[in-house]
Amino acid sequence: MLLAGSFAFGSAPSPAPAPLKKVLILYDSAGESGWRGKLYGICLQNLLGHFQVAIESKAVENYLEGEMERFDVIFYIGAVYENKLPEPFKKDALKTDKTVCWLGHNLWQIAWGEDKKPAGKFENRFGFRFGGNSNSAYNLVLYRGYAFTRRSVNPGLGLVTLTDTGLARELATCLCSEPHSETPYIVRGRNFWYVADVPFAYVTMSDRYLVFADLLHDVLEIDHERKLRALVRIEDVHGLASPEKLVEIADLLRAEGVPFSVAVIPVFQDPRGVYNYRQPQTIPLSRNKKLVSALKYMVERGGEIVLHGYTHQWRDQPNPKSGVSAEDYEFFRVRLDAGGRQVLEGPVPEDSLEWVGERVGKALLELKSAGLSPVAWETPHYLASELDNRYFGRYFKLMVHRGIYFVDDGGTLRFSNQFFPYPIETDYYGQRIAPENLYCYAASAYMGEPPSTVPAMLYQARLNQAVRDGWASFFFHWYQDIRVLKELVRGLKNMGYEFVTLGSLAN
Template identity: 25%
Template structure:
């Protein structure tokens, strides 16, 4: 008998689930300026002849304009590398002697060329219009042609340059030694006399790239607000207060969701099915302007508290996840192996472990949320920490990434952001929606003011993105203050992930978005086969529905019984009254 009841419940559950799902026919709103006919070659000089964090920072900037970028060390440059390229960069991060053939190849290239930092004097006739001198310090940057874009900066080192007549200075620095050209060009040949893409250089550099790629800037200021670290033990009242405030303002937003909360003391795991009030609020959010972003699965690696841990980076050993949380870690370098081949095999094994680990957590995260009817449209790594291999793995499942990016596989703190939305090579095709102005830090004296000062930097750039996040546990008052200030930004245009074309695919779940809608194709039977918890959740949901139906029917029956009883009593009294009347 029990088995028959369970079978009936499962059948009813499948029928009810089959009624869900929405369709979409969406076009992505363009927030990047990618031209499919633009092919970029970046030639570089680095210490170990490899792409490093400095080249990846350049990758973030260029990825706003092209998703077809190739990288090659200057010592490997050949004529065939230039044949199909439309734009050329040379980044001399270190001083070194270049082959005479490099000057010939650069001089023969007919498209726009951008040289950066050292070794420019070795690039041939194209760069004979300038002479690079000694280092100097600047404390102000001026964007010539728009004096409102002049800012004071911390003392920074650039190179003095002597320019031929007819050279146009686009951005200028000013310091104790006077004015210094910072970004300049002659014809289609550009030069940046700094060795950094950190803010504020990245802002002015990105502005000039619009000219370099012949792209017209957008006057709108794309922006987003993200509610951070929402997990099963979040306060549902504070979440709802934030959701209602955003809905009242008609402001779309993101919710960075962690499916599982792990208690660091007891080790107990809490899921949203254990906290249905929080789940109810999340569904309200998704239906009223919010878009879910998967923020890891547990947001922790070892026994740290959910929301505090580094799920995809071993912060204790400063390395990617190549091992289990309890494993003894021995870090090996190439010199520890008999041959480069054995070291490469060791690294391949490590990356395979990391891939399996990330794939499992991404799959569980998406499946669990989809089972609840929550459909993530993007991914954000906890604390923005993840190896380069990790980004490649994520790109197999998500088309959109939110936040900042880690630029080094040796140090998680080497991370940065970029002024524009971008599709850099390092993210293997994923669209990055950068976080640029931080969050409300409770320990700061004027946290919102700090955020708005950062926002002023990105408003120097046409179309510069203003990306912020807020922790709902701080209360709705702080959120109101952030939104009030962000709404003052000129031409602000809130990003709605549902309006963009996003794709999320794991086993049994395929999520697409666009035109304000979500199309989620969920193989519910497949999900149920992967975890019994998914079955129990829907069985409980059905039991709750049946209980309510029974309760309503019961209450209805009682009311009908009472009504009928009352009718009989009234009727009886009327009859008794009629009988009691004397005959005339």
């Protein structure tokens, strides 16, 4: 008997894809600091974008009884000290067999009894005891033989003690230098994970945030290949860039066997003549034939083009510095306060889908006129409105920048500048993001960051080796000393990092 259908002899049917794990993020939202919970929830959602998971996120105050049973993994972010947690959530967290990962405050509400003393029920089930919070200056976290920083201004570290090592394991340890003491930083007891603070607060590039980023693989039970990869980007190439310098960079990186990307600003603007004897100056890329030839030479030598905004500045006024391309913001208003610190004011007045679409369209047209096409987008100084970022995520297959994420706190704009140690398939805005976690070489303070020297960058790269699929990604300005670039590239290669093409992440 023959049955009609599309059956190929000698081949087996493709296996159905495994269903996505379902993740629930719960965060504190009450009180004056409630904005922190939502913002940290966004940061966690972004890191989870490295994994194939389905995510739902909501305030813990809105938790419904039994709700966590619909999910495989539940994260609670204790961002507000002594936030009163719903009774259904506390009961479910104690009895569920689903994976629960508790970050930061308020563990006492399920780990202690009514007398506010450790309860045997919690301890017997999970194998560790919660001892309250410490405000001591715990400034280091040890993990896999690496020492990560923890800013001592970060208050409220949770103190736990393992009581049954058959049930519980200490996965990372927090140290206090003076007086010397140590306490578990991350503990797993059966299905319950505890992180002694919120790793999205007070983050630096050598931070314990990287420990959490690696252990997410184990929390989710989704492993990735242990492989170290690297990216290098040549930054802020515009109409005044030196073709000779670009050719020199291309030759160096080709000789080192290093693929690279080049962030191009299609139209250079100096509307007030800051660098042109007070005469306004506009230089479209396509009109600088020598520069276009140098960029095409870079592509031939292994370079890929990144579209770095349209003009990388706004109108004809400081935003916040000079109004000159590469120095100012393009998609967001920023001013300087009396102390010279940058203050974020909000989206530019004309911000809309039509406006951002027009700027992106003009930028692409100028690149096309020069015979170039981009593999990725980089937002100027990383900063744009949520509307703009969602547009970029829909229009471009890949971003290469850090992410800046906002929440509205009663009219005050709160934000987080988040870096990633590995690629993010989908962030809060719907963007696929290539990592950029070593920042850039800067002999002095740059863009509000402290000096970033070669030893400092290589040290950060060494810490990223603790992340099983960690990357080392940095940018380098075209006008800087090429010997520094050579030192960085060779240093990363000597650590075992393999440089790959940026475009490989866009597929």
